[in-house]
Amino acid sequence: MLPQEKGLKRGLSARHIRFMALGSAIGTGLFYGSASAIQMAGPAVLLAYLIGGAAVFMVMRALGEMAVHNPVAGSFGQYASxxxxxMAGFILGWTYAFEMIIVCLADVTAFGIYMGFWFPEVARWVWVLGIVFLIGGLNLCNVKVFGxxxxxxxxxxxxxIVAMILGGFGIMLFGIHSAGDTQASGLSNLWAHGGFMPNGIGGLIASFAVVMFAFGGIEIIGITAGEAKDPQRVIPKAINAVPLRILLFYVLTLFVLMAIYPWPQIGSQGSPFVQIFSNLGIGSAATILNIVVISAAVSAINSDIFGAGRMMYGLAQQGQAPKGFAQLxxxxxxxxxxxxxxxxLLGGVVLNYLIPENVFLLIASIATFATVWVWLMILFTQVAMRRSMTKEQVAELKFPVPFWPYAPAAAIVFMLFVFGVLGYFPDTQAALLVGGVWIVLLVVAYLLWVKPAAGQAARVHYDPALSHR
Structure with missing residues (x-):
């Protein structure tokens, strides 16, 4: 086993960890990205979320097996090492940090846009600067405050989200809608506009690029292991509860949306969630939605800074990042x-002025590459751990992966399939290219700097003159 974590404070309870995973994984992908996924697959997008969610759950169980077996900060980065x-640990750890930085860049910019809804005269960079300092300050506090x-x-x-779901069912069951709205709502909308899979299997496959991005961030549960109060109890509870809840939130919410409105119209008249509140007769629908999306952005930034920071801390402990990153x-x-x-993130303020807004579609797909790469490496690491263990050690695992080895193998095949999706469709091919270049750069960095430094450190520890004393 790896050495136990001594420096970090174990101040996160099961309640904190469950909601951290929810906060990181329920955000832009649901509130905005879901509309594009629906346009790709139609109502069949529900299948994409179910299939993708099942694969992600297997990733979480693989991570959970390792995290309960050996709870450390840095989590899957250290396990891969x-x-x-x-080299695998170095690439995995820095790719996860890269993923979090990209997502944070999008979220802090989105926060500035959201605040502009209320204060259009205030420059966007002011809000971005403010939220970076606020979240950064909170992350410097005791981990319990952060949690x-x-x-x-x-x-x-x-x-x-629960209010949206209940409101949507209210529209369907009681016919609640705004004056002048003659649009029929009901389950028939799920198949009345070209069928349940209107764009064929190709549309369903294309939607996986967006769907998997939506689930990104849930792996933060593994990062929290080093600061969980009772990881052998807390981590399994969090992993078993959160994926099911996320599936329910995504699937139920989209089910309601597509039952209320014909799916071709979703996203064409603003946010689908604004449409729900408007049909409930709430005049301040846009304001309510703005509060929700602001909380979603802040929550995601909060979790992502935590996750990337702890990963870099773990890398520093292994000599794969600057030593200063390990200072507590x-x-x-x-x-x-x-x-x-x-x-x-402050660099993102500058980029926000230089790069047009449509670049965030590319950023999202790059984040998808990084996310799926991290998940794939987690699965490979768990397989390698199992292969290194005796039957007796496997029998002693507190939180083993179910349906071993078939379920992890199926999840690995699915992750490779998602890479194929990114490479096949023109809109996401650039992300695969950028991701490939990133991995190559990490390999070069490891061979040029990290590996020689590790070898030098090993030679320092082994001094022949001292060995003869």
């Missing part, structure tokens, strides 16, 4: 990694 080799904030932000977001504050927080993430 142990079972697949230092509490994430709990309440996620609770607000989840509450809004008096609260037991790796403060340098939080500062680095904040600096990266």
């Amino acid at each position: 142990t079972y697949l080799g230092p 509490e904030m994430e709990f309440w932000l996620s609770l607000l977001k989840v509450g809004a 504050s008096r609260h037991g927080v790796p403060w340098m990694t939080v500062v680095v993430m904040g600096a990266a």
Whole structure:
């Protein structure tokens, strides 16, 4: 086993960890990305979320098996270093940090746009700067403070989703709609406009690029293992509960949306969630939605900075990142990694002026590549761990993967399939190219700097002169 974590404070309860995963995984992908997925697949997008969710759940169980067996900060980055080799851990850890930075860049910019709804005269960079400092400051506090904030932000977001679902069912059951609205609502909308799979199997396959992006971030549960109060109890509960809840939120919400409106119209007249509130007769629908999406953005930024920071802390402990990243504050927080993430996000303020807004479609697809790569490496790492264990050690696992080895194998095949989807469709081919270049750069960086430094450190530890004393 890897050495147990000594520096980080174990201040996260099961409640914190469950809602951190919800906060990280329920955000832009649901509130905005779902509309494009629906346009690709039609009502069959429900199948895409079910299939994708099942694959992600297997990733989480694989991660859970390792996290319960050996709860450390850095999580899957350290596991990959142990079972697949230092280069694999280096690539996995930095790809996860890369993923979080990209998503955060999109989210902080989105936050500035959301605030512009109320304060159009205030420059967007002011809001971006403010939220970066606010979230950065909270991440420098005791981890329990961070966990509490994430709990309440996620609770607000989840509450809004539940309200949307109930409101949608109210529209269907009681005919609640705004004056002048003659659009029929009901289950028939799921098949009345070209059938359940109007764009064929190709549309369903294309939607996986967006669907898998929507689930990204849930792997933060593994990152929290080093700071969970009772990881052998907390991690299994969080993993078994959260994926099912996310599936329910996504599938139920989209089911309601497509039952209320013909799917070709979803997203064509603004946010689908604004449409629900408008049909409930709530005049301030846009304001309510703005509060929800702001909480969603802040919650996602909060979780992503935490996850990337802890991953870089774990990399520093292994000599795969600057030593300063392993420095802890008096609260037991790796403060340098939080500062680095904040600096990266401030760079996003500059990029926001230089790059047109349509670049965020590319950013989302790049994040999809990074996310699926991380999941694939988690699956490979778990397989390697199992192969290194004796039958007796496997029997002692507290949280083993179900249906071994068939379920993990199926999940691996599915992740490779998603890479194929990214490469096949023109809109996402650039993401595959950027992702490939990123991996190559990491390999070069490892061979040129990390590996020689590790070899030099090993030679320092082994001094022949000292060995003869």
